[in-house]
Amino acid sequence: MKAISLIIDNQKVSAQEGDILLWVALKNGFYIPNVCALKERAVPFAGCRLCFVEIEGYPEPVTACTETIREGMVVKTKTATVQKLQRAAFELILSTHHVNCGHCGKNKKCELQKIALHLKVRLRSKRFRLIPKNLPLDESHPLFTYDPDKCVLCGRCVWLCREQQKVGTLNFAYRGFEMLVTTFGDSLAGVANCTQCRKCVDACPVGALLFKEEQLIREEHNA
Numbered sequence: 001m002k003a004i005s006l007i008i009d010n011q012k013v014s015a016q017e018g019d020i021l022l023w024v025a026l027k028n029g030f031y032i033p034n035v036c037a038l039k040e041r042a043v044p045f046a047g048c049r050l051c052f053v054e055i056e057g058y059p060e061p062v063t064a065c066t067e068t069i070r071e072g073m074v075v076k077t078k079t080a081t082v083q084k085l086q087r088a089a090f091e092l093i094l095s096t097h098h099v100n101c102g103h104c105g106k107n108k109k110c111e112l113q114k115i116a117l118h119l120k121v122r123l124r125s126k127r128f129r130l131i132p133k134n135l136p137l138d139e140s141h142p143l144f145t146y147d148p149d150k151c152v153l154c155g156r157c158v159w160l161c162r163e164q165q166k167v168g169t170l171n172f173a174y175r176g177f178e179m180l181v182t183t184f185g186d187s188l189a190g191v192a193n194c195t196q197c198r199k200c201v202d203a204c205p206v207g208a209l210l211f212k213e214e215q216l217i218r219e220e221h222n223a
């Protein structure tokens with residue numbers, strides 16, 4: 001691999017040819033909102049649409065998780081256009097996300113809180129009507145809970161379970177607003193083939209998949 005340099009937000013950065021822009025930016029301290037990207041994933045999902053950046057010479061903003069860096073590339077991560085796109089994508093995610101940070105085991109470690117701070121957007125956004133799914137919390141798995149009302153459909157857990165671990169316990173089901181991460185038969189009680197590798201929970205950027213001990217610690221804290 002050849003070392004090359006590029007400019008991100010007016011600063012020169014060195015990286016390896018072929019690296020993905022999102023990881024280069026994050027590694028060098030330039031935060032770009034993201035929830036669906038996974039380093040292990042060779043073909044990015046690019047589903048959350050949060051990681052827009054502008055690149056000199058490009059006709060329109062592009063997603064940093066799908067962009068391979070090249071020598072001399074000039075990248076802007078915080079222009080008005082970029083932030084407008086990121087805010088719209090973020091508020092759409094929030095429109096189906098059940099916000100109850102004070103009672104969530106992911107409080108202060110949640111990617112949505114980090115993004116809200118970065119974009120100066122309230123977690124209870126008024127721009128889009130809140131459309132909660134109102135689905136019950138599933139506590140049937142011995143290790144973790146699954147709250148579909150908090151899931152942002154980033155697909156990290158599905159990809160790790162299906163493509164990396166070759167288990168396939170978790171998958172997407174239904175379409176459009178009804179889309180869900182679920183298991184065969186829509187019940188975590190049906191997780192007979194789960195190997196308890198814990199990767200899905202570790203990768204969840206929000207509080208949708210939470211180890212039961214994290215949930216308990218939060219409950220004790222709030223008691």
Ligand code: FES
Nearest residue numbers: 034046048049065
């Ligand atoms: S991180 Fe790039 S689209 Fe989700």
